[in-house]
Amino acid sequence: MTPAPPAGLLPAQAVIERALAACAGEPAIVLVEERDEVEVRFARNTVTTNGHRRDRRTTVLRFVERAGTAGRAGGIAAGQASGVGSDPADVDALVEAARAAAAGAPVAEDTSTLVGPEAWGGTVPGGFEDPPATATPTLLEPVLRGLPEQFRRVAAEGRELAGFAEHRAQTTYLGTSTGLRLRHEQPNANLQLVERGANGSSWVGRAITDWKVVDLAAIGAELERRMAWGARRVELAPGRYETILPPDAVADLAVMLAWALSGRGAEEGRTAFSAPGGGTRLGERVVGQPFSFASDPAHPTMACAPFVAAAASGEDESVFDNGLPLGPTEWLAGGTLHQLRYHRAGAAAAGVAPAPWIDNVTLRHPGGTGSTESLVAGAEHALLVTCFWYLRELDPATLLVTGLTRDGVYLVEGGEVVAAVNNFRFNESPIGILDRATAAGASQPALSREWGEWFNRTEMPALSVAGFNMSTPSDAR
Amino acid sequence: MRSTTTDPFDDVPLAPVRDAALEAARHLGCEHADVRVEAIRTQHVTVRDAKLETDADEAIRGLGIRVVRDGWMGFAGTIELTADGAAGAVALAVELARASATAGAQRVSLASEPSHGVSSWTAPYEIDPTGVPNHEKAALLESWSGSLLAHPSVEHVVASVEAVRETKHYADLAGTVTTQRRVRIHPVVEVFGRDRSGEGDSVRSLAPPVGRGWEYLLGEGFDHTGDQAELGDLLAEKLSAPAVEPGRYDLVVDPSNLWLTIHESVGHALELDRALGFEAAYAGTSFATPDGLGRLRYGSPAMTVTGDRTVPHGLATVAYDDEGVTAQSFPLVTEGVLTGFQVDRATAALAGLDRSNGCAYACSPLNIPIQRMANVSLAPAAGEGPTTSDLLDALGDGLFVVGDRSWSIDMERHNFQFSAQRFVRIRHGRPAGQVRFAAYQGSTTDFWASLEAVGGHSTFVLGGALNCGKGQPGQSAPVSHGCPAALFRRVNVLSSRSEAGR
Incomplete structure (x- = not known):
């Protein structure tokens, strides 16, 4: 009996190794961008929409030598294909699509040698084997906990609160046929609030580095101060x-x-x-x-x-x-x-x-x-x-x-x-x-x-x- | 004739994934659930000075599930197109619905919509634009660019094309199951040169984005050759044109420019979610509110605007929207008076309407559907109606405004400012050369009140955009706007050079 395939997506590292192996030593680059995102939106003193998103984009780039023809110089042509890259068959299809694209493409004007480990002087950053970052709904709890109090404060003044809290975790994996393996984790988190009423409206926005230290009451106080200016x-x-x-x-x-x-x-x-x-x-x-x-x-x-x-x-x-x-x-x-x-x-x-x-x-x-x-x-x-x-x-x-x-x-x-x-x-x-x-x-x-x-x-x-x-x-x- | 390229879902067993999602939602006690499984292929090719610069081909595939449980709504999207992936997304959507409830969410109700059973729909097109290899797209753009570079005033040419194929499979607990396929494409050609002082400027082609296939670039529905043949001379004229003298001008606005003014000052202003405050933190609200229905004078009696999701080749055209609602056509402004809003099922219920008019859309399977724009179009004059030449005669002295360029409007949709590809000075109804650096600025209801006449069918063009933005996180939507040429009186025109203090 063959064991059941592992549940879920093929890991990014496996996507990269499979795609590079399928290119059989020919010049190639594989980029996997993992995204895990969670958001909550509010308006009219109530939470309105929300969402969680698990996304991935796998890009396979292949490069082929192109001989010159009459009227056209020779050089390198690049072929690109992006898709999800969720499983082995999906990855193989991208490798083939990139091959076909390179076969048809004209010579690339931006040709340079592919970057290898030597560009990093022997100190290539580590961490490639680490899993992608995640964004779970619990991350936004400090905001969700504080919102009812803000809705009450604003409603008591006859005003409306609207806004948005989002945490986007993006993890990029890069592998090249020249032997580079790189990973970068990039959180993008933002919080914005708008208060509106007879005194006009005010906005406060913050790029968030740590949700645990977000002080919604302090942001509310800043909005309150600005609304008072509108008296x-x-x-x-x-x-x-x-x-x-x-x-x-x-x-x-x-x-x-x-x-x-x-x-x-x-x-x-x-x-x-x-x-x-x-x-x-x-x-x-x-x-x-x-x-x-x-x-x-x-x-x-x-x-x-x-x-x-x-x-x-x-x-x-x-x-x-x-x-x-x-x-x-x-x-x-x-x-x-x-x-x-x-x-x-x-x-x-x-x-x-x-x-x-x-x-x-x-x-x-x-x-x-x-x-x-x-x-x-x-x-x-x-x-x-x-x-x-x-x-x-x-x-x-x-x-x-x-x-x-x-x-x-x-x-x-x-x-x-x-x-x-x-x-x-x-x-x-x-x-x-x-x-x-x-x-x-x-x-x-x-x-x-x-x-x-x-x-x-x-x-x-x-x-x-x-x-x-x-x-x-x-x-x- | 239909494209024979394979369907992106041919190799994905859709029914088990869809059924797993709906079954999980039912099992978790959701009173409403809708699921979309979508495949979207987007290609972008840019050719700079007749040489390939950008060659991108991306195929996304995923599932989005929206649930309502005990009145609270939750959404989750995933690229894991398996029964387990679907069940995991449903669990997250339910968790978010619960979290929203504890954060003070009010209960949501959705206007009812009958089950439409199982159906499928394909938009009218001949050649799947994403089935044409990018190198063939590049070759056509190279050939266009080569001709343009031969013009003595043209120093650089940037030509690009975006092609999209969207396959959307929708199902909900009420029993509606739809599969819809559509395509869109937009070629853009821009030529650059320098004036006598050595400063650069440009002119761009007028071909609008449309819901057509590759046949559009081969001449079906638009004369690209004719449009591009003029670009070099128009650039030369622009580069030697004088700066506009700021002041009040009468304008004839060509459909190639007016579509965007309609989009910003009418289309967005008549979205009910904005009017009710749902977009207050981002896209903004609207000066137009439901209490103005039947009363608010939006513009002159020459102004009649409809919302529509059925027009052939329209970018917002579908058979069913992303909440399973039948595509419709409805009035927004009738002879200058506000008569309608665009709604989705939640805003329809809030406004006490029996039914949504079908304006829900999600830009990807991983985004929640929100209320988006229909094809919002200005009606031409009845009968034959005036030609553009008739309108220029009626204009007498003023400016003829062609092609969209810069655009901006305030958060309640009052103050707008638009520039153009070209402003042509008109004297005694005849063109008298371009002026440079102009933009027209106005306030929505004042501007539309100054509408004296609209052109007839001969002037009508379906324009539009692929990239209308709204919502948080931002969602991009394609939308068409049809309009005739139109004559406006005494509009504020400014010069970007005077504005810059030069």
């Missing part, structure tokens, strides 16, 4: 205002700055970092203030993947770079454009150092001290904007962004918040904001409300910005 409401006309942006609001804009750092985009005249007529603005002072803008996979509180894991190639990421070690990268240094994003092949063509995407970013002003509160205390007449919404690029050549204020615009007079203000549509550039910053706080953990779902590892200073362009009024309350 007085002032209508202001559009115009340019001195505006204080807390770290979360700065993150909304800084993430768009990070996305605009494509080297090829700059070379081809598609971004604000293109030099007029050709080339890039590398080495140019792009903001007057000496800000640094930098990423580091080994950041002590927002660590992210220390290697490239690319399921498909793109403008500045390459499947050939899978497993490439990532290190500290400074994009802006002292207000000067120091580094643009390139995969290895793109960097070689441009004659610069490769700098792939890194999943965290820190904006820092060398003289930055204090917090949003200290900027407020130092302001004579300013707006305080706690978060933005619906940010979209309006003009790539200037990185002009449009968007709206949402759930918390306040008037600061004589160093104190004195009233809530109507919402505005703004048209502003993240570059212009850094250029016109009149004061900066110390960098601290920040959650972009607009982009945090995709990019929640950011550290930002609070900023005071001169002449922030509040373009038109919004009737949204």
Whole structure:
């Protein structure tokens, strides 16, 4: 009698070894991204929807030599296939699909040698054999336990509470025919609350590193404090205002700055970092203030993947770079454009150092001290904007962004918040904001409300910005 | 003619997995359970300057189970398509329903829907777009790009195509069992150049995403050759165009731009879950609320808008939604007055409606269905109606707005701002060259009140998007919007250069 197959999914490590073995020594890369996620949503002073998700994406990449033909140079062609990879037959089907894709594909423009253990200088990170991280409903208990009290508090004021708590555990396994075996565990956890009532609305969001220390009562108190500011409401006309942006609001804009750092985009005249007529603005002072803008996979509180894991190639990421070690990268240094994003092949063509995407970013002003509160205390007449919404690029050549204020615009007079203000549509550039910053706080953990779902590892200073362009009024309350 | 490619579920015994999920839910005392087993294949190919850049082909397969037990709802999704995997997901869904109850959840009720028995439906298409190998897609994009690169003003070309095939198997405890297959595709071509000062700009093709197969890229339903043939000259004209002078302008808005304005200022505003506050922490609420039904003046009498999930090739078109509700067509705005909302079974019950109008959708088997947008479309003028040229004559002096670009709207759907692929200056009803850096901005009801006339059927185009976002965790939904060209008076137009202080 043959023993019953083990229950559940084929483990990620077995998926990788099976797929690489099936490639029989030919160049190949296998990426398994395991996801275990749990979330609870609430609105109208009640818990609404929830969910748990067990997901996996297995990607098989195969590479074949292609002889040159008349009119076409030879080189390497890449074939890609992604699927679940749940069992041996499923894995075998992906290996075959990737073979067929490579057989038909043209020569890859982003060809580089595949990365092997030597790229790590003999110190390849361990842990490959560890199981994937999980996200069970019990993780969210500290929030679920505290919510009824918050619903009662808010309802007693005739207000409504809405929000979201999510924990996404992602574990990436990477194996290559060159002998690399890598694993990275990436938790993504966020908590957001919005309180609404006659005094307007307020938002508080946090990127969570440990649910056990989440203090819902303290967040409730912060919401309560902001709602109290709304007891007085002032209508202001559009115009340019001195505006204080807390770290979360700065993150909304800084993430768009990070996305605009494509080297090829700059070379081809598609971004604000293109030099007029050709080339890039590398080495140019792009903001007057000496800000640094930098990423580091080994950041002590927002660590992210220390290697490239690319399921498909793109403008500045390459499947050939899978497993490439990532290190500290400074994009802006002292207000000067120091580094643009390139995969290895793109960097070689441009004659610069490769700098792939890194999943965290820190904006820092060398003289930055204090917090949003200290900027407020130092302001004579300013707006305080706690978060933005619906940010979209309006003009790539200037990185002009449009968007709206949402759930918390306040008037600061004589160093104190004195009233809530109507919402505005703004048209502003993240570059212009850094250029016109009149004061900066110390960098601290920040959650972009607009982009945090995709990019929640950011550290930002609070900023005071001169002449922030509040373009038109919004009737949204 | 139907594609002959194999069905992604041919090798998966669906019935045992589905039955195991429903049986587990029944065994655990759930009064309602619906299960979806889905296979979605998504391909993305990008060709930059006629050379392959991105070649991605992903097939997902999984199961999602939603339960209601003692009135509390729970959801779980898994990629483990076995009886054990299904039972494990049901147990998690029940655990989450319990956890929600202890966290203060109110009980949910779902508007009733009769059992539709066992049925299957396939959307109309000829060639499964995911059955065409990506290298063939790349070859077509390369050939398009090569022609465009020959234009003297075109320095770079980015061409891409996204192709999706979705197979959705649904069953619930009431006895509805449906299997639905549909496809969608979107080709995009964008050309880049530099103006005299060396600064870059671009123009993009107008081909909308549609619920069609590969035949769409071969010319069925859209003239890609004609659309692309103009791009080089349009780019050259744009690069030498003057900046717009900000101010109030009369506008004729082409369907290639207007679909997105309808999407943001009407489609989302008339989602009942938003109006009731369910999206307050994320997508937002709405200025339009149910007490305005039959009373709220949304726009001028020229404005009639319907929600619809039945139009052929529509991206939100199905036979049954993700709660087993029959696809329908219903009024939203009638001659300028608010007459309806899009609902799912939970919001229908809350609003006291007898039945959902079929607007539940989940973007993957691993996500809970939520209320999503139908194909929300603006009706053209009755009879022959005006042509675009007639509308430009009526415009006199103003701007003709073509192709969508940047978009943004506030959390209650009042203040919007849209830019375009091109703004063409119109003088005495005739084109007088492009202006650059323009965007139009307005407040929803003021803007629609300024609608003077809509074009006839000759101007009507079914546009849309593959990537409408809503919900937490975020879900992406495809949706179509049909509309004629339309004439608006005295709309605020700004210049992104003035806005930037330049």
